[in-house]
């Protein structure tokens with residue numbers, strides 16, 4: 001049993017309760033209601049030289065991409081400064 005919570009995340013109900021999971025491959029990331037981003041594969045890209053149109057914000061800004069450790073699907077991304085905590089969006093069951 002599963003229901004979507006975003007484009008690439010869903011809540012799956014299994015024998016160990018409800019988990020936030022990748023909807024592409026079903027890889028479980030974290031129990032529902034807890035931060036899941038620290039369980040994803042993180043890639044940080046400097047906004048400088050990221051290509052495309054020039055970025056005009058803080059020169060040290062990073063683009064963080066959170067991907068599924070199982071299949072590599074991009075689950076979420078956020079902009080942050082180095083050392084900033086993740087913007088945890090808690091997914092409640």
Ligand SMILES: [Zn+2]
Nearest residue numbers: 022025068071
């Ligand atoms: Zn996956």
